[in-house]
Amino acid sequence: MEVVINGKKTETSCCYLQELVAGQQGQTLLYNGYQTEENLPLQAGDQIVILPRGVMPDRDSWESMLAARHTPPVHERIRQGAVAIAGLGGLGSHIAVMLARAGIGKLLLVDFDTVEISNLNRQHYTVRHLGMPKTEALAMQLQEINPFVQITTKQTTVCAENAAPLFADWPLVCEAFDNPAAKAMLVNTLLADGQKQIVAASGMAGYGSANQIQTVRKMKGLYLCGDEKSEAVVGQSLMAPRVQICAGHQANMVLRLLLGLTTP
């Protein structure tokens, strides 16, 4: 029968998985996307990925790992995907990490700021990144999570004048700013021509019920994640869980759009 090993069609007379990979100890084994050590019966067309443990594989093995995990058509569409992230704080840094893990093709990372100690309560940075531009600190981490994602960085303040040219080549944009006026400015500017899709966020401060955070399609080109109420104000600060939940909503909506699904 014919099975697919690391993306290559291979003829085998083996009937069981362990028989097929015998003599390849110390390997990570994915059987139709699932990591397993069981001796499962093989069927024609099974996708098997064998990866060396503890070392970085080459690009083909990496791609076949993601294709096995996510299924080949899903992986292909995400790999072709390009997403811009405006603001690299608690939302943007986590959105970028999740999309890199999912195997996104290209990311544009935009932020004017540097990493400060007050960011570490919720943003995807560590002590070693203090003082670095967020664009650089995040790009560094993403390269370690997924070395094959193509990253473009812009260390700049986004305003009504530069937003349109800055995001001109990026049809899908995540709004991940902190400031409400900046959020509104980005949406108003980028949706003016009716061509873009924006996944924005509003309302994720504090520790209210996580179940209030949701994704809603507000406008033709605008998806909004959050509870739309919980503002970052004195006495209600931004905390890691709700900010990351909201970032998760945004990243998931991005994946859905890349996969052709337009419902929230």
Added chain:
Amino acid sequence: MGSTTRGVFFFMPCFCFIYIDFNKKELHMSANRIRGDSTLQINGAAVTVAKGMTLLAYLTEQQYVLERIAVEYNGNIVQREQYGKIVLQEEDYIEIVSFVGGG
């Protein structure tokens, strides 16, 4: 009065009743016309405003902070400087998103 005429007068109220019952929206719109109001959809709910009210007047009345909102008017984003020029019309559909801080 002939029997046909009497019949018409007898049945007419019944027809009117049916007409009213099946045309509540129509009736609502005529009432609006008499009173000078407009009923439109704002954020998915029916809202009645005074005829001639501008989008800017509505947003100000509802105490929206203009720097923090995005408005989709009949399917298209409108910019802040246009708010004062848009007069709300019967059956307009409007979506107003008001952003709160945090990210």
